[in-house]
Amino acid sequence: MEIPVIDFGQLNGENRSKTMALLHNACEKWGFFKVENHEVDRNLMEKVKNFANSHYDYNLKESFYESELAKKLGDWHNSNIDWECSIFISHCPNSNIHEFHNLSEDLRITMDEYIVQLIELAEQLSELMCENLGLEKDHIKEVFSGKSSPSVGTKVAKYPRCPQPDRVRGLREHTDAGGIILLLQDDQYKANY
Numbered sequence: 715m716e717i718p719v720i721d722f723g724q725l726n727g728e729n730r731s732k733t734m735a736l737l738h739n740a741c742e743k744w745g746f747f748k749v750e751n752h753e754v755d756r757n758l759m760e761k762v763k764n765f766a767n768s769h770y771d772y773n774l775k776e777s778f779y780e781s782e783l784a785k786k787l788g789d790w791h792n793s794n795i796d797w798e799c800s801i802f803i804s805h806c807p808n809s810n811i812h813e814f815h816n817l818s819e820d821l822r823i824t825m826d827e828y829i830v831q832l833i834e835l836a837e838q839l840s841e842l843m844c845e846n847l848g849l850e851k852d853h854i855k856e857v858f859s860g861k862s863s864p865s866v867g868t869k870v871a872k873y874p875r876c877p878q879p880d881r882v883r884g885l886r887e888h889t890d891a892g893g894i895i896l897l898l899q900d901d902q903y904k905a906n907y
Contacts, residue, residue, distance in 0.1 A: 717895070718744055723751035725842075738846045746897040749839070754831045756892055762828050765821040770872040773816045774799050778874055787878055797882035800871035805829045806864065825868065832894070833866060839896065 718740035724733040740747035770778075778784060778799040786795055803825060804810040811822055840854040847853075858864040876882050 718747040719750055719893075720747050721750050722753075734842065734846055737842055741843060741846070741898060746895060748893045748895050749835070750893050752835050752894060754828075754835055754894060758824065758828055758831065759892070761824050765818070765824055766870045767872070769817065769821060769870075770799060770874075774801075774872070775874065787876070787881060795882045797876050797879075798871050798873055800869055802867055802869050804865070804867045806833070806866040829866065829868070832868075835894070836864075836866070836896075 718736055720737050720740065721733060724730065737747070783795065783797075787797075801814065802810075803814070805825075806829075811817065811825065837855060841851050844851055844853045
């Protein structure tokens with residue numbers, strides 16, 4: 715099953731209405747989609763990916779293979795295990811990055827730069843969703859201003875080499891660092907879309 719792909723490169727040309735229809739369908743029927751040709755810096759995305767891989771190798775790899783999850787792999791009763799090592803970094807409304815004591819200062823700075831660009835992308839997407847819904851351009855942004863600021867976070871996931879890949883779930887193929895997967899989690903807007 716292929717998830718919907720929204721190509722931002724098509725928004726300023728003759729395919730704008732088709733792209734807006736794809737976005738509408740993705741929001742209404744799927745609740746998540748992949749965005750390509752966005753303006754988030756690819757080099758910055760690659761830098762985040764490299765830092766995340768290094769963080770895993772130096773801080774999480776050994777403990778992952780000793781974890782309860784990895785031990786479940788040997789239990790024949792358990793199959794279809796989520797074979798994933800991840801951390802979730804919350805950025806807005808409150809950051810939890812200080813809780814990860816073993817993150818390098820370079821990774822913290824890079825994540826801050828990355829999040830600024832992701833928030834800009836989210837604001838652009840909210841304007842497009844408002845257009846599809848026939849709302850004022852800043853309606854969604856205004857709903858989330860003040861006390862009800864949206865949650866923004868980054869799930870940093872690694873899918874380690876698995877000795878029994880037929881028994882686990884998890885990403886087994888290379889993924890392009892250029893696309894961004896977005897998950898819509900506000901049931902109020904999804905229900906009214």
